[in-house]
Amino acid sequence: MSDSKDKGGLSRRGFLQGSGAVAAATALGTIPTGASAGQQAGGNGQQVPGMGPNGVKLSLNVNGRSMNTTVEPRVTLLDALRNYLDVTGCKRVCDRGSCGACTVLVDGKPVYSCSMLALEARDKPIRTAESLVAGAKLDAVPEAFARFDAQQCGFCTPGFVVAMKAVLEANPKATQAEVERGLCGNICRCGTYEQMRDAIYSLCNQQRRT
Amino acid sequence: MKNFTYFRPTTAEQAVALLENRWGNTELLAGGTDLHDLQKEYVAQPSRVVSVTGIGALAGIRVDEKQATIGAGTKLAAIAEHADLRRHFPSLCEAASDIGGPQIRNMGTLGGNLCQRNRCWYFRDEHTPCLLKGGQRCYALDGENKYHAIFTQGRQCVIVNPSTLAPALIALGAGVNILGPKGRRSTDLAKFFFSPANANDREHTLAANEMVLEVTIPVRNWANASYEVRQKLSYDWPLVQAAVAFQGGRNGAKATGVRIVLGHVAPTPHIAEAAMKALEGRDITDANATAAGRAAAEGAKPLSQNAYKIRLVEVAVKRALLMAAGMKRYWEM
Incomplete structure (x- = not known):
């Protein structure tokens, strides 16, 4: 990945130092600002790694089993389950979060797997109708x-x-x-x-x- | 959808550093219920997606004697179910609990609800070059416009703002804390929304390299309520919403500090100044609530198919006021 065009004319170091100082001065709430930003600015600008656009290794916990595959970032949880992992209980009908046929439990809560990226479901227990x-x-x-x-x-x-x-x-x-x-x-x-x-x-x- | 590079920062500063100073190439991802729809229709085609779901501190609700603070990453279901929020702000919790179905509420977030794109079918159609997609005209002005704005004066694009939390929050006097490259800033939520007119505009005033951190609501023990007129009981956007808040108004006390905010009638949440004035310092009675409803609809300039919304505004405002004052819900008998 390249991060060079993302700063809109601000250097990363300048931005992090600036936001850290403002956050420390205002200290409005729970969202951590000063400490982490300050550490980064002092630590040569630690970068957030990008994934993709090519295939990314993916491990999902589906119905108590660990399943592995490789998907592009754009692949939804629904398509990863059905087309990559052969877990076909969840159905693709509207593919727009309107009909509910793709419903699965993520962390025990029902969600539309068509409207969630497979990458967003990493490290979370997923349960389908097969369970x-x-x-x-x-x-x-x-x-x-x-x-x-x-x-x-x-x-x-x-x-x-x-x-x-x-x-x-x-x-x-x-x-x-x-x-x-x-x-x-x-x-x-x-x-x-x-x-x-x-x-x-x-x-x-x-x-x-x- | 077009493929993209995916980023999952763990702090808000990292997320903001990944954004660009123009819209379109990089998008923030929270619940995904809006963004992925737009991507699948090729209305949004970001080449970079920055997920905020790894920012643990972005989700959470705190309520103390002075104010409530709700993180932008807080799920709608968590807002709907929060006991302290429900005690102080029934309007907000009722609005949250009526959004979509359980799946949407388990996915969607406060920040996403405030920043979601509008639901105009011309905007959502890949092949219609409307104003918001760089085209020369608004197709709803003389097209299919029954769900569009009725307060249309001076608007080139006649969408309605899709958020149902926004009218409730604005009526409650909420503020919003925002993080950008220059640090934090705060603004009244009433000043957060914007009436877009071209492809470089959004429905809010965030810059492309800013993100919502949290919303704050003053705790003042004001009466409040939100009433939605819907075509279906569940899983739909309201046709019209009225959110109200005021001090007093119960047990013979006059209502003061009256706030009345309409949803789904204008490109931004619509503050009904005339209705607020009409009710200020008065009792909440059936007659006064009816008069406030009429005042709320004053000045509407409906389109060819949506004059019906004027009557809905009158009724929604009246019912919201009666609900907030704890009066009998005659429509539920």
Whole structure:
């Protein structure tokens, strides 16, 4: 990488010294300024290494396994999982963070893997729909989906079960309304929402009111 | 999307040092929910992307007796769920908890919400050479403009600012701390936003080599609320938003220091001066809230398809005022 054109006419040393002094004088908040900047200015301008644009070695922790590949920086987590690591539970539908079919858990929280770079997911546990089955035994969430026929084409299902699992893991006593709210970011174009509601009611140990 | 070189600094100073003094070639990456969309449409084509997710100190919420400080890297979900923030600033937490769905709130950040690009479909379309992409005209002026601005006077580009946190924060009197090559500076959030008119402009006043560090909100025990009119209950931008804050206004006390800020009606969050004046020193009653709503819509110059937003402004302001004053929510009965 080259850093020479990035300074807009300021030398790196001059900038770091300047910002360090101002930060030390104002000391507004928690964001570290003085110390780290001062150290850098004194340490011959330590540079932040760039990665890419060519392939970069990538190691991801997927469903408890360490997986390795090489991707360009522009490769999303979704594409890395599906196209590079053959983890195909997460689906590519809108690829714009609107439909939820690509939902995976990163650090236990549901995110759109289509809108996150694979490089941003390094060092974080990633869980996909594949984590909801052990051998022949299905997790309670996909099991409820199967029992209540909560899918038609099934393409959105991996995203829905992962999003639903996240709600119930965060709060095993979640109400039906809370589970439904946790699914706001997912779309089923076959419209099997009513059967999904049946599955949710069963998971919340509630009778469906009709 | 076009490929790029990826940087992941660990301090804000390193991040700012990697930025350039013009927009376009280098972009900051936080949650990615906006930037990657723009890259996939080739509306943004940076050759360098500077991720701020490695800057641990950029995320975090502190609330003391005098002020709340929220780091720019704080996730929207963390803002929505924070007990102290919710106690002092229900308007902010309600606005945060209604953004997108859970996935968006787990990814999106405060800084990203304030600095995101607008949602105009002409701007977002790679092949439409609108003003903000170096073209000669705004296609929404006489095109499909039902979600665009109604306060259009003097505007060449009639986008609406997409942030729902901004109106709530401005009504609460928030400030923003910014880091640039010359060090830190602070400004009122009310002065942070900008009405863009060409490819060198953004929806805010940051220079290309600056970044938002944190937002500060004074703790004053003012009543506050935010009300959004939406087409869908979830996962959508509001059609119109009203955020209000005032001192008193409860238990027979007059409302003073009234702040009323509208979202999604102008290229920047819109401070409704006439409505603030109309309500200043008065009781929050149904009649006074209705009058303030009418005053808030004064001066609107809607486009061909969005005059409906005028009525929505009147209603949103009225409901936000009644909510903040703790009065009955007649629309929920």
